[in-house]
Amino acid sequence: MNIPADLKYTEDHEWVRVENGNIAVVGITDFAQKELDELVYVEVETEGETLSQGEEFGTVEAVKTTSELFMPVSGKVVAVNAKLTSDGDDDPTLVNRDPYGDGWIIKVEMTDPDELSGLLDADAYKKLVD
Amino acid sequence: MKNTPLTEKHIALGARMADFAGYNMPITYSSLKEEHFNVRRNVGVFDVSHMGEFIVRGKEALNLVQWVTSNDAAKLKTGDAQYSCLPNGKGGIVDDLLVYRLPEDMCAEGEQAFMLVVNAANIEKDWNWISGHNRFDTRLINISEESGLIAVQGPKAVDVLQPLTDVDLKAIPYYNFTKGRLAGVDNVLISATGYTGAGGFELYAANDRISRIWDAVFESGKPLGILPAGLGARDTLRLEMGYCLYGNDIDDETSPLEAGLGWITKLQKGEFIGRDLMLREKEAGIRRKLVGFTVEDRRVPRHGYEIENEAGENIGVVTSGTQSPSLDRPIGMGYVDKAYAAEGTAIGISVGGKKLSATVTKLPFYKGE
Numbered sequence: 001m002n003i004p005a006d007l008k009y010t011e012d013h014e015w016v017r018v019e020n021g022n023i024a025v026v027g028i029t030d031f032a033q034k035e036l037d038e039l040v041y042v043e044v045e046t047e048g049e050t051l052s053q054g055e056e057f058g059t060v061e062a063v064k065t066t067s068e069l070f071m072p073v074s075g076k077v078v079a080v081n082a083k084l085t086s087d088g089d090d091d092p093t094l095v096n097r098d099p100y101g102d103g104w105i106i107k108v109e110m111t112d113p114d115e116l117s118g119l120l121d122a123d124a125y126k127k128l129v130d
Numbered sequence: 131m132k133n134t135p136l137t138e139k140h141i142a143l144g145a146r147m148a149d150f151a152g153y154n155m156p157i158t159y160s161s162l163k164e165e166h167f168n169v170r171r172n173v174g175v176f177d178v179s180h181m182g183e184f185i186v187r188g189k190e191a192l193n194l195v196q197w198v199t200s201n202d203a204a205k206l207k208t209g210d211a212q213y214s215c216l217p218n219g220k221g222g223i224v225d226d227l228l229v230y231r232l233p234e235d236m237c238a239e240g241e242q243a244f245m246l247v248v249n250a251a252n253i254e255k256d257w258n259w260i261s262g263h264n265r266f267d268t269r270l271i272n273i274s275e276e277s278g279l280i281a282v283q284g285p286k287a288v289d290v291l292q293p294l295t296d297v298d299l300k301a302i303p304y305y306n307f308t309k310g311r312l313a314g315v316d317n318v319l320i321s322a323t324g325y326t327g328a329g330g331f332e333l334y335a336a337n338d339r340i341s342r343i344w345d346a347v348f349e350s351g352k353p354l355g356i357l358p359a360g361l362g363a364r365d366t367l368r369l370e371m372g373y374c375l376y377g378n379d380i381d382d383e384t385s386p387l388e389a390g391l392g393w394i395t396k397l398q399k400g401e402f403i404g405r406d407l408m409l410r411e412k413e414a415g416i417r418r419k420l421v422g423f424t425v426e427d428r429r430v431p432r433h434g435y436e437i438e439n440e441a442g443e444n445i446g447v448v449t450s451g452t453q454s455p456s457l458d459r460p461i462g463m464g465y466v467d468k469a470y471a472a473e474g475t476a477i478g479i480s481v482g483g484k485k486l487s488a489t490v491t492k493l494p495f496y497k498g499e
Binding site for chain 1: 428452
């Protein structure tokens, strides 16, 4: 199980990486992509919207299950990874192949970066999924 | 949670395991799609030892089977298998099942013997139900805990299994079975049945023998690209064929006629549980019907999503849905008011405030490559 030490995690299996001070890059964890099996569709229709921590920002469809995606932190959805979605390359399996890299899902301009300290660190997330 | 005789093998193979009907079962080994396509095009093996098996034996065994099931068991000759259901007497279904007419070598003079194969989640319920209706001169024996079952499915199933047995497998017609020696194990019940639409066999043997058969099957199938397949692929394969899954598409509230199972309800065979209700239902006409549909959207329909007409009125509910690996699009089954059951009817699937466009489609979804 790949759980990078420099990321923050939620109990819903999203990860967060902070870039340029105020931007949170968000995806789903290696554990989550394995549980879901191959993704067939990533839908994010909240680009440009400002959402609160815990609010749904999108959906991923796997063969067997549908899974909602939740905001790990509050903020404005400023980018969606076009490689994944039907607006771009439409290759949702990138999430399976590279969940922490090319398989990122959205970027969020944080409105309350203090929320980061309430997220799980790698050790705590590892305990959750073990 | 119970184990099957093969649970340890699945874990050793690295399968993702989950509780299914109280059993620790493999969901996927490698990837669902790979397992799915390997069954469709090649050959795959499922552990379905969680299924329940009851033996019915006695001078009135046929009478009991005829009384509790809807299909006509009197038509079965030794070596025949039959898909059937247990009507609940209130218009619904206790369970769906396979009925095997067993050889009479274990029977006394004048006796008949059957094996009933039931869903794992319903073993106790079915046992109580059938036992409760056994006013006949016949014995019921629950061998579920002692019986293992593997399904070898796919176009290459014969090639894998034939080297392991002297039984001529190609001579067993669909929905027939024979007992014979396979992989050095005597008395294996070799059944030309399955839940995939890909052809193949289901092999019943005692728990302590089934892992020997499992190993021999993989050894023999290795050069042919055999792979284990989990419950994930089992579900996509059955749904592409439009086969019902108890608890999803049929249950105590759905009638066999609504579910499209009229072909296993033989109302003319004589009295049986639920027959009068079914006669009336047939006379009056069903109000809703289980249909298949394909989805124009990318979102995948799931059990419980509401179905709407073009005006946005509720007309039914989704009972099963998945992304079809073979069709590479979302498919589903669900009950709709009869007015919307015709092939080609445009319907909508409601999910989280969105409406997915879908079209009622003739079953099976998968018609071969």
